[in-house]
Amino acid sequence: MDLMRGFPDKYFDLAIVDPPYGIGAAAMNLGKWGGSRLEKKDWDAAIPTPEYFAELRRVSREQIIWGGNYYPLPCTRCWVIWEKGAGFKGRDFSEAEMAWASFDAVTRVFSYDPLAGGDYIGRIHKTQKPVKLYTWLLENYAKPGQRILDTHLGSGSHAIAAHYFGAHLTACEIDPDYYAAAMARIQRETAQMTLFT
Numbered sequence: 001m002d003l004m005r006g007f008p009d010k011y012f013d014l015a016i017v018d019p020p021y022g023i024g025a026a027a028m029n030l031g032k033w034g035g036s037r038l039e040k041k042d043w044d045a046a047i048p049t050p051e052y053f054a055e056l057r058r059v060s061r062e063q064i065i066w067g068g069n070y071y072p073l074p075c076t077r078c079w080v081i082w083e084k085g086a087g088f089k090g091r092d093f094s095e096a097e098m099a100w101a102s103f104d105a106v107t108r109v110f111s112y113d114p115l116a117g118g119d120y121i122g123r124i125h126k127t128q129k130p131v132k133l134y135t136w137l138l139e140n141y142a143k144p145g146q147r148i149l150d151t152h153l154g155s156g157s158h159a160i161a162a163h164y165f166g167a168h169l170t171a172c173e174i175d176p177d178y179y180a181a182a183m184a185r186i187q188r189e190t191a192q193m194t195l196f197t
Helices: 050-059 131-141 157-165 176-190
Strands: 012-017 060-066 078-083 096-101 108-111 147-150 168-171
Touching: 012 050, 012 131, 050 060, 060 131, 108 131, 131 157, 147 157, 157 168, 157 176
Parallel strands: 012 060, 012 147, 078 108, 147 168
Antiparallel strands: 060 096, 078 096
């Protein structure tokens, strides 16, 4: 909230956010994939306040809000569905996630199994989303050079995708352990390599 208060109305072209859903995700089980390097037990305790959503809409022209089905948001015809694939069938976690979107557009589905894709090896956050998911969102709902806001950076997947897409990302993560781990991951995964023959 403090970060958003510092920006004028509609400063960001798009906000893509993944706030806590308030569903007890910290206690859910993904079998051998269930843990993360940084176990936090209280991060999913409560959903954001109505004031958070009002401020988010004030500072951004468009919004994509993961877990939108858990929040008191206005009706929309534009949802983004992430269908997680066979690796999530029958587990505690949902087989798909829904994001509320402010666009006047039809609902779209992105199918990608992060377990099969190896995305959860060495993961930082219990609900870490794949870089490929954020890449797809940016390719379909943003343009290079736009200003994007993320109020819950978490593992940094969004920042990695924004780096390669060419968007200007402003992001916030209030947990110092997640922040440090995300910064190390972002630096590692966006480092340029020089190859010599």
